[in-house]
Amino acid sequence: MNGKEQHKINIFSNNEIKNLETISKHQEKLKTIEHHFAKIMEALGLKLDDPSLKETPKRVAKMYINEVFKGLNEENFPSISFFENVSGYREMVLVDNIKVYSYCEHHFVPFFGKAAVAYIPKDRVIGLSKINRIVQFYASKPQIQEKLTVEIGEKLKNLLKTDDIAIHIEANHLCVASRGVEDEKSYTKTNFFSGKFLKEKEKSRFLNSISN
Numbered sequence: 001m002n003g004k005e006q007h008k009i010n011i012f013s014n015n016e017i018k019n020l021e022t023i024s025k026h027q028e029k030l031k032t033i034e035h036h037f038a039k040i041m042e043a044l045g046l047k048l049d050d051p052s053l054k055e056t057p058k059r060v061a062k063m064y065i066n067e068v069f070k071g072l073n074e075e076n077f078p079s080i081s082f083f084e085n086v087s088g089y090r091e092m093v094l095v096d097n098i099k100v101y102s103y104c105e106h107h108f109v110p111f112f113g114k115a116a117v118a119y120i121p122k123d124r125v126i127g128l129s130k131i132n133r134i135v136q137f138y139a140s141k142p143q144i145q146e147k148l149t150v151e152i153g154e155k156l157k158n159l160l161k162t163d164d165i166a167i168h169i170e171a172n173h174l175c176v177a178s179r180g181v182e183d184e185k186s187y188t189k190t191n192f193f194s195g196k197f198l199k200e201k202e203k204s205r206f207l208n209s210i211s212n
């Protein structure tokens with residue numbers, strides 16, 4: 001190995017190389033979306049030289065990758081803090097009214113509403129805001145509401161090391177409201193129950209505790 005090659009190898013650590021690869025993949029995704037969105041706009045007959053539209057393909061690419069679909073990238077999963085359940089709390093912990101903003105995978109328009117998440121702790125409790133962050137992370141991608149509901153439930157089972165989890169989501173779907181059947185008033189409710197919440201008594205206690 002000559003001195004030049006030696007120098008090349010020593011410039012970056014393995015972690016830095018991984019970061020550079022991630023950045024370049026990120027840039028590539030942005031460019032791909034920008035390119036294809038410009039084609040969609042052209043096909044619609046929009047003029048890309050219009051000053052207000054010129055940057056739109058770039059804006060859409062940034063919005064998809066960095067914002068509304070960031071849940072497609074596992075690296076964006078929030079850091080989670082747990083605490084030992086020192087008080088031996090064995091009742092339901094319920095976080096209600098969590099904002100849900102997601103995208104329908106069939107039409108790529110938003111569905112939005114709220115979630116209620118409950119669990120009965122065993123040895124650990126989770127930082128409350130982390131529940132909101134987990135919901136937000138899984139919401140940030142195109143999908144159907146059923147999948148979102150189950151995904152949050154399964155992840156919490158795993159993180160909290162308990163089966164006793166209940167989730168309720170209710171949402172308005174713009175694909176139902178703004179087009180197609182054009183029904184703005186209807187909304188969709190989905191549930192996930194596991195462990196103790198499969199019993200009718202616990203299920204009702206959860207459903208009766210959440211806000212309307």
Ligand SMILES: Nc1nc2c(ncn2[C@@H]2O[C@H](COP(=O)(O)OP(=O)(O)OP(=O)(O)O)[C@@H](O)[C@H]2O)c(=O)[nH]1
Nearest residue numbers: 104105106111143144145146173175176179180181
């Ligand atoms: N189960 C489920 N269906 C959804 C969700 N979001 C949207 N959909 C439905 O996905 C279906 C797609 O149906 P298609 O017949 O393929 O599409 P379409 O012709 O645009 O259907 P319309 O919306 O009825 O005009 C529609 O009935 C949507 O209402 C969701 O979260 N869960």
Ligand SMILES: [Zn+2]
Nearest residue numbers: 104106107175
């Ligand atoms: Zn839809």
